[in-house]
Amino acid sequence: MTHAPRSPDQAQRRVLLGISGGIAAYKACELARLLVKAGHQVQVAMSEAATRFVGPITLQALSGREVALDSWHPLRASGMDHIDLVREADALVIAPASADLIARAAAGMADDLLATLLLARDAVPTLLAPAMNRAMWAHPAVQRNAEQLRRDGLRLAGPGSGAQACGEVGDGRMLEPEQLMWEIEALWQPRLLHGRRVLLTAGPTFEPWDEVRGLTNRSSGKMGWALARAAWEAGAEVVLVAGPTALAPPHGVRTVAVETALQMREAVQAELAGATFDVFIAAAAVADWRPEPQPGKIKKQPDGVAAPPTLLLNPDILAEVAARADAPFCVGFAAEAEQLVAHAQAKRERKGVPLLVGNLGPQTFGREHSSCVLVDAQGVRELPRMDKLDLARRLCAEIASRLPARA
Numbered sequence: 001m002t003h004a005p006r007s008p009d010q011a012q013r014r015v016l017l018g019i020s021g022g023i024a025a026y027k028a029c030e031l032a033r034l035l036v037k038a039g040h041q042v043q044v045a046m047s048e049a050a051t052r053f054v055g056p057i058t059l060q061a062l063s064g065r066e067v068a069l070d071s072w073h074p075l076r077a078s079g080m081d082h083i084d085l086v087r088e089a090d091a092l093v094i095a096p097a098s099a100d101l102i103a104r105a106a107a108g109m110a111d112d113l114l115a116t117l118l119l120a121r122d123a124v125p126t127l128l129a130p131a132m133n134r135a136m137w138a139h140p141a142v143q144r145n146a147e148q149l150r151r152d153g154l155r156l157a158g159p160g161s162g163a164q165a166c167g168e169v170g171d172g173r174m175l176e177p178e179q180l181m182w183e184i185e186a187l188w189q190p191r192l193l194h195g196r197r198v199l200l201t202a203g204p205t206f207e208p209w210d211e212v213r214g215l216t217n218r219s220s221g222k223m224g225w226a227l228a229r230a231a232w233e234a235g236a237e238v239v240l241v242a243g244p245t246a247l248a249p250p251h252g253v254r255t256v257a258v259e260t261a262l263q264m265r266e267a268v269q270a271e272l273a274g275a276t277f278d279v280f281i282a283a284a285a286v287a288d289w290r291p292e293p294q295p296g297k298i299k300k301q302p303d304g305v306a307a308p309p310t311l312l313l314n315p316d317i318l319a320e321v322a323a324r325a326d327a328p329f330c331v332g333f334a335a336e337a338e339q340l341v342a343h344a345q346a347k348r349e350r351k352g353v354p355l356l357v358g359n360l361g362p363q364t365f366g367r368e369h370s371s372c373v374l375v376d377a378q379g380v381r382e383l384p385r386m387d388k389l390d391l392a393r394r395l396c397a398e399i400a401s402r403l404p405a406r407a
């Protein structure tokens with residue numbers, strides 16, 4: 001999972017990064033670095049216990065700012081760090097959040113700077129990244145406290161599962177810094193798809209010709225990945241059916257890996273049979289044809305001329321979904337080489353989808369930026385060239401505004 005550089009229209013935000021005492025504090029150094037690299041201003045505050053795990057000077061160097069350590073030695077002339085630091089922030093992030101801090105926050109205590117910041121935060125969006133031993137995380141007291149914080153309007157990110165510093169394996173690992181970056185950026189996105197379920201296809205398909213060769217295309221999956229992230233940020237539960245790409249599965253999204261168009265169709269239909277979706281976005285560049293697969297490896301012929309494969313037409317996954325009686329709101333993509341609007345309009349009609357997003361293939365495949373036209377029953381609208389994540393967020397807003405109100 002990579003974090004793309006920010007585009008000019010993405011605002012620089014001020015992040016107050018609180019670090020409590022736990023071995024995962026070392027990962028907070030990387031988080032501070034990623035936040036700065038992404039263009040944000042970072043003010044670090046550390047609990048006394050956190051300074052036993054990493055030195056404040058490390059965080060000072062990474063953030064370029066003196067670290068707030070306790071209320072008796074305030075950074076601000078007002079002497080009111082616990083109010084001033086949090087009120088000037090666009091987000092308060094506590095990573096790691098120890099069992100002790102979670103308990104004190106749930107009880108509304110103000111016995112150190114971090115706990116006091118959590119009390120004084122007012123409406124500042126707040127994220128906690130719990131990190132502790134798996135038995136501690138599973139303890140009913142910790143679960144009770146975590147639930148209380150959620151009910152109080154805090155966002156809890158993770159914990160993740162896996163090997164722990166103590167040698168045990170289970171739930172309790174702090175999310176990785178890259179995953180926390182996604183969680184933090186999600187704090188600033190409107191929850192336009194909250195409570196909605198979104199199914200997506202993305203990436204290319206690979207159609208085997210023999211056991212080593214096949215037919216595929218240049219889709220990188222980036223636009224589909226950006227859409228999955230944007231829909232997740234907007235609060236949706238997202239399932240991504242993904243063809244083969246070089247991208248890691250996106251955080252927060254359930255990814256189903258497939259290779260061929262037939263597998264993609266089967267996976268989509270299985271998802272639709274298992275649950276009701278509000279939206280289906282077909283961002284995959286599905287191969288139009290598949291070779292009739294040959295066993296083994298086709299040998300070179302002595303005359304140097306290869307017999308062409310017999311090509312079979314693949315099913316149109318999007319058109320099939322759009323034709324269902326219980327079809328979700330369907331969004332198609334059209335990568336064209338020319339006459340974008342005319343082709344996109346024709347494709348929208350042919351596939352029977354309410355919204356079709358058209359772009360010029362050579363200008364979008366593999367790139368970080370893209371532009372597009374939106375074609376619906378009302379007509380055509382252009383979205384200018386921008387970072388694919390920004391574009392995906394705009395598209396999610398367009399989709400959200402077209403969804404029927406829920407019963």
Ligand code: C5P
Pocket residue numbers: 201261282283284285286287288314315316317318319331332333334335347
């Ligand atoms: O390839 P084509 O231009 O027809 O793709 C238009 C839209 O239809 C895209 O959204 C694509 O994901 C979808 N599609 C599909 N199944 C296919 C071909 C295309 O779902 N076999």
